[in-house]
Amino acid sequence: MSKDQRPPRIGAELAKIEAEPLLPIEKKLLAWSLIAGVVLLGLLVWSGNSALTFGH
Amino acid sequence: MAQQTALQGDLALSPQARPLTEDWLAVALGAAIFLLALSLLAGVDLLGWATAPRTWVEVGKSVRQASPLYASYGTPTLLIATYLFVLALTSIGAFLLGSNIAKFVMGFSVVYWLSYLAWLLGNYAYVAVTTPAEMQRLAIGWSLRLTGESGYLIALLLGLAIANFAPSLARWLDEAARPELYIKTAIVILGGFLAVKAAEQLSLASTVMVRGLAAIIEAYLIYWAVVYFIARKWFGFSREWAAPLASGISICGVSAAIATAGAIRARPLVPIMVSSLVVVFAMVELLILPFLARAFLADQPLVAAAWMGLAVKTDGAAVASGAVTEALLLGDAAARGVNWSPGWVLGTTTTIKVFIDIFIGFWSFLLAYIWTRHIEPRRAGDELSSREIWQRFPKFVLGFLATFLLVLGIGLAASPATLKTIDSAMAEANIFRQLFFLFTFFSIGLLSDVRQLWQEGIGKLAAVYVVSLFGFVIWVGLLISWLFFYGIMPPLAR
Numbered sequence: 001m002s003k004d005q006r007p008p009r010i011g012a013e014l015a016k017i018e019a020e021p022l023l024p025i026e027k028k029l030l031a032w033s034l035i036a037g038v039v040l041l042g043l044l045v046w047s048g049n050s051a052l053t054f055g056h
Numbered sequence: 057m058a059q060q061t062a063l064q065g066d067l068a069l070s071p072q073a074r075p076l077t078e079d080w081l082a083v084a085l086g087a088a089i090f091l092l093a094l095s096l097l098a099g100v101d102l103l104g105w106a107t108a109p110r111t112w113v114e115v116g117k118s119v120r121q122a123s124p125l126y127a128s129y130g131t132p133t134l135l136i137a138t139y140l141f142v143l144a145l146t147s148i149g150a151f152l153l154g155s156n157i158a159k160f161v162m163g164f165s166v167v168y169w170l171s172y173l174a175w176l177l178g179n180y181a182y183v184a185v186t187t188p189a190e191m192q193r194l195a196i197g198w199s200l201r202l203t204g205e206s207g208y209l210i211a212l213l214l215g216l217a218i219a220n221f222a223p224s225l226a227r228w229l230d231e232a233a234r235p236e237l238y239i240k241t242a243i244v245i246l247g248g249f250l251a252v253k254a255a256e257q258l259s260l261a262s263t264v265m266v267r268g269l270a271a272i273i274e275a276y277l278i279y280w281a282v283v284y285f286i287a288r289k290w291f292g293f294s295r296e297w298a299a300p301l302a303s304g305i306s307i308c309g310v311s312a313a314i315a316t317a318g319a320i321r322a323r324p325l326v327p328i329m330v331s332s333l334v335v336v337f338a339m340v341e342l343l344i345l346p347f348l349a350r351a352f353l354a355d356q357p358l359v360a361a362a363w364m365g366l367a368v369k370t371d372g373a374a375v376a377s378g379a380v381t382e383a384l385l386l387g388d389a390a391a392r393g394v395n396w397s398p399g400w401v402l403g404t405t406t407t408i409k410v411f412i413d414i415f416i417g418f419w420s421f422l423l424a425y426i427w428t429r430h431i432e433p434r435r436a437g438d439e440l441s442s443r444e445i446w447q448r449f450p451k452f453v454l455g456f457l458a459t460f461l462l463v464l465g466i467g468l469a470a471s472p473a474t475l476k477t478i479d480s481a482m483a484e485a486n487i488f489r490q491l492f493f494l495f496t497f498f499s500i501g502l503l504s505d506v507r508q509l510w511q512e513g514i515g516k517l518a519a520v521y522v523v524s525l526f527g528f529v530i531w532v533g534l535l536i537s538w539l540f541f542y543g544i545m546p547p548l549a550r
Binding site for chain 2: 011013014017018019020022023026029030033034036037040044045
């Protein structure tokens with residue numbers, strides 16, 4: 001691999017990152033994802049996992 | 057640099073531009089071996105010559121062919137035949153992928169024989185034997201009780217040693233260091249092997265699959281959001297870095313990082329660096345988590361299996377961890393006089409990993425939708441299409457499903473005698489599955505050049521990985537595995 005084809009050093013790339021505040025849509029994605037995950041988990045545990053068991 | 061070169065190879069050509077993708081190649085290689093093995097159903101034994109190590113004390117008796125039909129050819133001839141067969145298959149694949157064939161053949165030959173050597177060493181009686189009865193049979197007084205699967209770890213350590221102490225040799229081998237191709241091929245073959253187990257215990261297999269599905273939905277919803285938040289809020293990463301990083305750490309390593317980067321149109325550098333990190337940390341997890349499972353989950357083998365699937369990233373390392381965990385837990389159980397049927401721990405880990413892979417396409421599509429609608433709207437003519445789900449779909453999963461469903465269908469309709477024949481056929485195919493596992497372990501080690509990554513200045517990315525993986529992902533994975541798999545036991549061996 002010649003010198004000019006070499007990928008940029010990652011440290012330099014990371015240093016270039018500028019601050020990007022969380023957008024409302026990102027917050028919405030995170031919130032919905034976590035709420036859905038926790039509620040679903042609660043429902044499955046509450047049901048005692050019986051809906052997920054076959055032939056026992 | 058071998059690590060980056062291999063990953064750049066994955067990204068260099070779009071799926072449409074390649075003559076054949078690695079996924080479809082894995083399907084073809086796995087299907088070829090699977091179909092040759094199934095010939096046993098027609099009364100023809102086309103793979104009985106394949107050789108594999110058995111537990112040994114004298115090296116002269118360390119290797120045996122799959123079927124006694126081929127014993128007259130002698131072990132050295134059959135060893136060479138097995139090598140030439142695998143070399144031919146993989147070389148055709150390398151040619152179709154557009155690799156440098158001469159370099160591949162030389163590199164693969166080294167990968168093959170070092171992997172085989174590791175397999176042989178792992179089956180040395182003083183390393184592998186787990187039960188007092190077997191110790192007595194082989195007349196040995198002690199054993200490390202690591203089982204024959206310790207060959208996988210020896211292969212990993214060999215690859216790791218070459219990557220970090222002989223980097224020029226690692227570069228020379230990089231054309232043949234293809235862990236994702238090897239593990240995907242192995243998973244396609246594994247489908248048939250697991251289906252035999254499922255046909256024998258259908259209700260348990262159904263329970264494992266449905267609970268696996270529930271577990272990975274949980275993992276997707278919780279993991280990704282938390283890791284993305286940590287990367288963005290605590291470490292100040294931009295969206296371009298945080299999304300592939302979250303997918304790489306929380307979902308499925310290399311393929312998820314690449315798919316997510318494609319979905320949000322990140323620069324190629326981003327998934328390359330994230331993937332490099334994923335490979336190194338997956339190797340660390342592979343060396344630690346199975347032994348933690350052995351220490352703390354010895355009586356809950358399927359919790360341990362699901363944990364490997366949810367916590368260890370990359371297909372190769374996750375399924376490999378399942379294999380090591382199965383070997384350790386079943387070996388310890390055998391020493392206690394409990395003989396669980398083999399295949400269930402590995403099968404559970406693989407099922408979870410395959411389900412995770414299936415959802416990558418949908419998750420990438422969701423992210424692409426959010427990015428194109430709300431964050432970086434695309435130009436006219438470049439709108440999001442549902443075809444992108446298919447483009448991101450891991451095609452080797454189709455191979456796994458095909459071999460699984462075909463054998464399951466035959467197995468459920470078969471007489472006990474036919475089921476026994478299918479069992480024998482899949483046992484022959486399983487020799488090649490184990491070989492491809494070994495190549496995977498060796499390649500993962502070979503691509504884990506820790507020093508080079510450190511020199512690249514990857515410390516901040518690694519910090520997110522350490523915080524997310526060891527502070528959150530592993531333990532939430534354990535909790536979810538415990539909730540869904542506690543109390544479910546593999547059947548006892550017949």
